Amino acid sequence: MKDDHAMDLQLLLFAKTHEWLRLDGDVATIGISDFAVQSLTDLVYIELPQPGRVLKAGEVFGEVESVKAASDLYSPVAGTVVESNTKLAEDPAQLSASPYETGWLIRLKVSLPVSRAGLLDAEEYKRLCATESH
Amino acid sequence: MRNLQSTQLLFECSQPGRRAAVFPAADVPPQAIDEWIPCEHRAASPPPLPELTEPEVVRHFVNLSTLNMSVDTHFYPLGSCTMKYNPKRHERLAGLHGIVDLHPSQPEADVQGMLELLYTMQEMLAEIAGLPGVSLQPAAGAQGELTALLVAAAWFRSRGETRTKVLFPDSAHGTNPASAAVAGFDCVQLKSTPRGFVDLADLKTHLGSDTAVFMVTNPNTLGQFEPNMTEIAQMVHDVGGLVYIDGANMNAITGVARPGDFGGDMQHFNVHKTFTGPHGAGGPGAGPIAVRSFLTEFLPGPIVTRRERPTGGFTWHLTTPARSIGRVRSFFGNVGILVRGYCYLRTLGAAGLLAMSQNAVLNANYLLARLQDVLPVPQGDRCMHEFVASAKGLKERGVSAMDIAKRLLDFGFHAPTVYFPLVVAEAMMIEPTETESKETLDAFSDAIHAILAEDAAFLHDAPHAAPICRPDEVRAARYPILKWTAPPASPETAHAH
Amino acid sequence: MAYLFNTAAQQRRMLDAVGAATLDELFDQIPAKLRLGRPLDLPPPLTEIELESHLRGLAARNVGQPERVCFLGGGSYDHFIPAAVDAIASRSEFYTAYTPYQAEASQGSLQAFFEFQTLICQLTGMGVSNASLYEGGTAVSEAAFMAMRVTGRHKKVAVLESVHPEYRLVVETYLQQVGCDVVVIPTPGGIAAPDAVRQVLDDQTACLVVQHPNFFGALEPTRELTAAAQAAGALAVVSFDPLSLGLLARPADYAADIAVAEGQALGIPMQYGGPYLGLLACREEFVRKMPGRLIGQTVDRMGRRCFVLNLQAREQHIRREKATSNICTNQGLMALRAAVYLALLGPAGLREAAELCCRKAHYAAGQLAQRAGLRLLFDQPFFKEFVVHAPHGAASLISRARQAGFDLGPVVAAGGEREGVLVAVTEKRSRDEIDRLVAALTP
Structure with missing residues (x-):
């Protein structure tokens, strides 16, 4: 993982399906991890939901495509989509370049408190990636 | 000696006013088209197709052809594709008058030779499969899979059973799960053993009263015959499911073993692989299926049947099976490819x-x-x-x-x-x-x-x-260019012409 | 043995290299009890001379042209095929090549299919075309599935009764297992009544399927129908006749969302029903929901323009059960024929061919009415085929024509006792042939 994001990562929660989540009040920003971006190789297309869509935890909210693979995106928590990162549709390379900053995917309005069931902290997630890359 | 103009696009060669095909003047009395076709249905001008001469169209495509590898020019050891020689006699015979110029709605009495050929093809495929019911209708292997799964669904429905799952190993061709999804089934992918065979333990845990069909390629995509084929078929049949054999690899076992004998209830053939219908740079193919007798009445129609004449000999007819699933395409099938397959089977015979x-x-x-x-x-x-x-x-x-x-x-x-x-x-x-x-x-x-x-x-x-x-596939997919568009007119380009 | 290379001596050397004693030993993987253990029961092998004689014998028992003049229609037509189409399609570098997965070894096919896609876009005015589907009926089914993905509506598809009955049956067969209703909207007048259509379309409907010209040869009120579909939030799927576009408005002109077709008219022989060519073109924004292969332009390492299979992540070999279709093998060689055909005709040739079909068909319809007293079943504008009412039943009409050397059809069941017969007139039919048909049917 990239060092310049090391501080930020401590604020994130991760899903086993490689999405990350950052809570600011009752808004959750969701993206996919650097590990996921690397293993998908060159991303060519990203499909994200329209604002207003209601998502359950674990529900598919979009997908990312590389030349030779396609992967579903799963929402780590329940909520209502308030914003999608439409810039990614025009330039999918941004997601690869900056998965934790400009490469965020969606923002959800969530009801507090958010259930953390099944989510990992940065250390736990790092260990998961280590097992998957072997 | 490569022609360096050869990769210009047709559209870049176009010059206003050039012509290739010219049609004769009308021999019927002149009348304004407007009297027949109301204005709102008319195009203001014909489509903006390129304007070319016949010699340049021919040179263009012949030069393009030289940029291909093909079976006639190169060894083509493409696994799972069976790129074998495509006999020239097939091309001549499929183009015979009385074969190539038949309209699909001609009366049965006027196409008896064709129907006899197709009937014999059904019979030969049934014998090779060890499965008696054959439909020649599917246009390709994937459509054969879909057709067979719809036949299976209709059979289960006729027995009042609701079975929702189609199982297949992780080494399966992508068409297996894709066909199962189109047929409305839930897909269950099974693990393979380290040697690439069906994992019997994993199969067992997923088999149940909701199992409709187990799809398996045998020999499998690793080029190995499933050592436990009998047990696999038994396990699937024990829970009331059906076994589908993906026939992509029939080139290994034709005349040696038959899907119907090793537990298959249904299979497709890839006529364009095993029986050497040419691949045509992607198609057309033909994907006939063969099924067990209890599934025959559900096959899509029409199939060819034969009746004995009181005076001796036979007549051939198009028939729709009693409880047919319907149709999976218009007309009879990819007959041109089936004729080539027929020629191949008649040339080789059993030996x-x-x-x-x-x-x-x-x-x-x-x-x-x-x-x-x-x-x-x-x-x-x-x-x-x-x-x-x-x-x-x-x-x-x-x-x-x-x-x-x-x-x-x-x-x-x-x-x-x-x-x-x-x-x-x-x-x-x-x-x-x-x-x-x-x-x-x-x-x-x-x-x-x-x-x-x-x-x-x-x-x-x-x-x-x-x-x-090494073309840039990432760029192609990120910024798709899927057709030629005319460059904006500029003084320079106008001058260049 | 036909097409085999290995001499007995070579086989022996190869077996030695493998470490096997006999050919049979190579099949040890197959348990003995699963082996056939007898020769297949097939007809005896034939040499090339014998095979040719056999095929010629079978062909002689079929009645083709010119013994019988073809006025048959209903989705397969006796259009003229320029010799250059056959010449190009006979290049074995094209017809014995595989699907162009390996771009460096397939630029010829890839560029030809890219040109095909462009030609279909030019023909239809649509934003994007795929590289072919099987034929006209499955093209409609694929469009219906695609409309479900685009709209997110999976419960209902509306199809006009005037759509080819076999296409309707294909759609019903394809959709029967996925829980989607196929609602057929009656067209008693030979074309759709837009008000009746509007009543059927609702917020559950994924698409309205229209054929234009329709199965009866008649022209549908396409603008009103596509507007009705879109007003309900459904997609307008139009099955068109490619040759008609030399004369008729293009699908994009009347706002079709997905344009599909049977492409047989574009230089493909009738060959008893196949292989033909499924066309599918649509609005550009739906491109990632499209079924089938797409060829894209890109550059290689040296910056040279080149072509590749593109957006493959839609397809079964990558997305498996989530693919946009199960199609793999398509109709590549038929797409090549269509590309050569359209390149040869150009805009002027396409217009001439379309006008000839239209003029001759109207001459035939007029003569059949005036001289033979056979009136049209539907009083609607038509393009190149029409339905004549068969007062004594379709079989008798077809049989009279057949005895005189003419084929008509297929039969059109128009509800109740009414039966009609389709008569299609292509640019190949001469006035003399039409006059003789009319004479044969004149009481």
Whole structure:
């Protein structure tokens, strides 16, 4: 993982399906991890939901495509989509370049408190990636 | 001696006013079209197609053809594709007057020869499959899969059963799950054993009263015959499910073993593979299916039936089975390809088909023996009609299966199938077919050995002698250009013309 | 043995290299009890001379042209095929090549299919075309599935009764297992009544399927129908006749969302029903929901323009059960024929061919009415085929024509006792042939 994001990562929660989540009040920003971006190789297309869509935890909210693979995106928590990162549709390379900053995917309005069931902290997630890359 | 204009697009060659096809003046009384076709239905002008002469259209496409590799020009050991020789006699015979010019709605009495041919084709395929009910309708293997799954669904429905799941191993062709999804089933992918076979324990945990069909390619996509085929079929049948055999690899076993005898209830044939209908750079194919007798009444219509005449001899008829699922396409089927397949089966006969499979398997095993010192084959030192070698060991040198594939083009060999099946790392799937000589196999093996002695950096830049080298697929997918568009008119381009 | 290379001596050497004693030993993987153990029961092998004689014998029992003049229609037509189409399609570098997965070894096919896609876009005015589907009926089914993905509506598809009955049956067969209703909207007048259509379309409907010209040869009120579909939030799927576009408005002109077709008219022989060519073109924004292969332009390492299979992540070999279709093998060689055909005709040739079909068909319809007293079943504008009412039943009309050397059809069941017969007139039919048909049917 990239060092310049090391501080930020401590604020994130991760899903086993490689999405990350950052809570600011009752808004959750969701993206996919650097590990996921690397293993998908060159991303060519990203499909994200329209604002207003209601998502359950674990529900598919979009997908990312590389030349030779396609992967579903799963929402780590329940909520209502308030914003999608439409810039990614025009330039999918941004997601690869900056998965934790400009490469965020969606923002959800969530009801507090958010259930953390099944989510990992940065250390736990790092260990998961280590097992998957072997 | 390459024609350097040859990769101009048709549209870039267009000049206003040029013509190729010209039609005669109307021989019926002149009348304004407006009287028949109301204005709102008329186009303001005809479509903006390119304007070309016949000589330039011909030169254009003939030059394009020279940028292809093909079975007629190159050894094409593409695994899972059965790129065998396409006999020229088939082309002539499929183009005969009385075959190529028949309209599909002609009365049965006027197409008795065609119907007899198609009936005999049904009978021959039934015998080869060991399954008596045949539909020639599916246009390709994937449509054969879909058709058979719809037949299975109709049979279950007729028995009042609701079965929702289709099972298949992780080494399956992508069409298996895709066809199951189109047919409305839930897909369950099973694990393979380390040697690439169906994992019986995993199969057992997923089989149940909701199992509709287990789809399996046998020999499998690793070129190995499933050692537990009898047990697998028994397990599926015990829970009331049906076994589907993906017939993509029939080139290994025709005349040796029959899907109907080793537990299959349904199968498709790829006429364009096993029975050498040419691939046509992607199609057309033909994907007839064969099924057990209890499924026959659900087949799509029409099928050809035969009636004995009181005066002797037979007449042939189009019939829709009693509880048919309907139709999976318009008209009878890809008849032009079926005629070629028919010619092939009539040329080879039983002994020829057996020799076909024997030599396909011999060629594959010989090539495996010649290559395994440099490209290990994880499934062992014997195979059926194809084998999957792994280039994994070359990774530390920085050489990938793709590098070898691309470099082979420089040696005048088409690349093997690479990165399929997914269960083998750096897979190179090699299927030589029976219509290649030992000399060709030796030359191919020598080429692989020579390539593996080459510098990695040189291989990364291969092919060196092909018309193009390593197209940018990421750019193609990120910013898709799927058609030619006219450049904006500018003074310079106007001048250039 | 046909097409085999290995001599007995070579086989022996190869077996030695493999370490096997006999050919049979190579099949040890197959348990003995699963082996056939007898020769297949097939007809005896034939040499090339014998095979040719056999095929000629079978062909002689079929009645083709010119013994019988073809006025048959209903989705397959006796259009003229320029010799250059056959010449190009006979290039074995095209017809014995595989699917162009390996771009460096397939630039010829890839560029030809890219040109095909462009030609279909020019023909239809649509934003994007795929590289072919099987034929006209499955093209409609694929469009219906695609409309479900685009709209997110999976419960209902509306199809006009005037759509080819076999296409309707294909759609019903394809959709029967996925829980989607196929609602057929009656067209008693020979074309759709837009008000009746609007009543059927609702917020559950994925698409409205229209054929234009329709199965009866008649022209549908396409603008009103596509507007009705879109007003309900459904897609307008139009099955068109490619040759008609030399004369008729293009699908994009009347705002079709997905344009599909049977492409047989574009230089493909009738060959008893196949292989033909499924066309599918649509609005550009739906491109990632499309079924089938797409060829894209890109550059290679040296910056040279080249072509590749593109957006493959839609397809079964990558996305498996989530693919946009199960199609793999398509109709590549037929797409090549269509590309050569359209390149040869150009805009002027396409217009001439379309006008000839239209003029001759109207001459035939007029003569059949005036001289033979056979009136049209539907009083609607038509393009190149029409339905004549068969007062004494379709079979008798077809049989009278057949005895005089003419084929008509197929039969059109128009509800109740009414039966009609389709008569299609292509640019190949001469006035003399039409006059003789009319004479044969004149009481």
